[in-house]
Amino acid sequence: MNSYCERVLHQLKQKDASQPEFLQAVEEVLASVSLIFDHHPEYEKMAILERLTEPERIIQFKVPWMDDQGQMHVNRGYRVQYNSVLGPYKGGLRFHPAVTLGMMKFLAFEQIFKNALTTLPIGGGKGGSDFDPKGKSDAEVMRFCQSFMIELSKHIGPDVDVPAGDMGVGAREIGYLYGQYRRLKGVSERGVLTGKGVGYGGSLARKEATGYGLIYFVLEMMKAAQMDPQGKKAIVSGSGNVAIYAAEKALQNGIQVIAMSDSKGYIVDEQLDLDTVKKIKEQLRTSLSAYPEMAGHGEYHEGSVYDASLKVDLAFPCATQNEINKERAQRLIDAGCQLVAEGANMPNDNEAIALYRQQGILFSPGKASNAGGVATSALEMSQNSMRLAWSFEEVDDKLRGIMISIHKQCQEAIRQYQLDPKDYVTAANIAGVQKVIDGMIAMGDY
Ligand SMILES: NC(=O)C1=CN([C@@H]2O[C@H](COP(=O)(O)OP(=O)(O)OC[C@H]3O[C@@H](n4cnc5c(N)ncnc54)[C@H](OP(=O)(O)O)[C@@H]3O)[C@@H](O)[C@H]2O)C=CC1
Ligand SMILES: O=C(O)CCC(=O)C(=O)O
Secondary structure, eight states, X not given: OOXXXXXXXXXXXXXXXXXXXXXXXXXXXXXXXXXXXXXXXXXXXXXXXXXHHSOXXXXXXXXXXXXXXXXXXXXXXXXXXXXXXXXXXXXXXXXXTTXXXXXXXXXXXXXXXXXXXXXXXXXXXXXXXXXXXXTOOHHHHHHHHHHHHHHHTTTOBTTTEEEEEOTTOOHHHHHHHHHHHHHHHOSOOGGGSSSOOGGGTOOTTHXXXXXXXXXXXXXXXXXXXXXXXXXXXXXXXXXXXXXXHHHHHHHHTTOEEEEEEOSSEEEEOTTOOHHHHHIIIIIXXXXXXXXXXXXXXXXXXXXXXXXXXXXXXXXXXXXXXXXXXXXXXXXXXXXXXXXXXXXXXXXXXXXXXXXXXXTTOEEEOHHHHTTHHHHHHHHHHHHHHHTOOXXXXXXXXXXXXXXXXXXXXXXXXXXXXXXXXXXXXXXXXXXXXXXXXXXHHHTSOO
């Protein structure tokens, strides 16, 4: 790592020692973009890295809410407005009991460069709460969302900061949040949130976009590596929004998805019935353990799908951060896996990524391969501003074009910096980071 990058990382490790996910995300980026700083020693005097790694603003607030039994609870809410050089802060909201400020900072930091890769005018942000929507009634989720929005509404707006969903925040939560925003601020600002229902300003294909986009990107990777998707076997970990639509697009392209998972266990089924998975997760909101009986075939096991040594060619981690460590990565490689593409944010730790590189496994980082969700959110913002609603095909075509363009940007960085053709990590980081640096420099001492 370049000495300037090392110094800034060292300073952050001292200042933010209690934020391991944030430090992990910064380390991954700085290790990759050393080349930029080798080419531009003048950036050190301009404190480019210090400006890039310090969030513009962090908002933390209390979220009091009442459960159905009349008991009051208090959760912690966050919005990290990390970098607005390229446009309004843009990024999801995560409701999960493990949420901390460090997690929000890692997600917001990643979001800056992912959003830059989309080439759309959006800066990077992220927010959420340690509230757990699991096991709560709709009324409890609604009261929580309303209380959360009372504070959040003071800091967002269609040209300022535009949140969307992430883990634990789907169409139901976005609906409640949007309803409360309208009550507080009036009815005119449709573009204040994305991922809305299509009946009230949402975009067709936003629900599918992250998962579909992942597979569009993977098809480009496979084309460049002269791999045929037909008949390849895959694990898609997770069974939430990203995983379900990644599995759907993979199946449509002849990839055989043989396993999916959730936070408790995983299913293995050579004849995967995705409709049953959708029913379990989107309607019943329950565990995948119900799958074998409902589908009439397949097996359910407790634990991580990455401990099962399943024989697959491809792995699409679409659940959560740090699902795959070095041991699990080695297990995937030993079982014949040739390509790993991230649908989730940072599902592989840095040691797992290093192993893929050493062993010549094609690997794509989430900031490149899962950018389709936020890109389609930006398309939703455009439709809201124009008071138009594009057809599913129009949005899907634009999404595919954006994923192809992100792949091209990676290929261009590989060519320009003479990188290993499989090094999508360095390529995506260089392409994303350079855009933000150029914007910062153009704006003076921003
Ligand atoms: N939604 C989007 O548009 C985008 C999401 N992402 C990222 O994709 C990932 C998934 O998000 P999304 O699909 O929206 O979230 P969802 O909440 O819809 O789904 C999350 C899935 O991950 C599973 N899961 C949660 N924790 C664990 C764990 N510790 N081990 C294994 N599985 C786990 C959940 O299981 P269970 O059902 O049991 O809770 C669920 O199946 C996240 O990293 C998110 O940041 C990235 C880009 C855009
Ligand atoms: O659609 C969005 O604005 C955010 C999506 C998201 O949270 C992500 O890309 O990680």
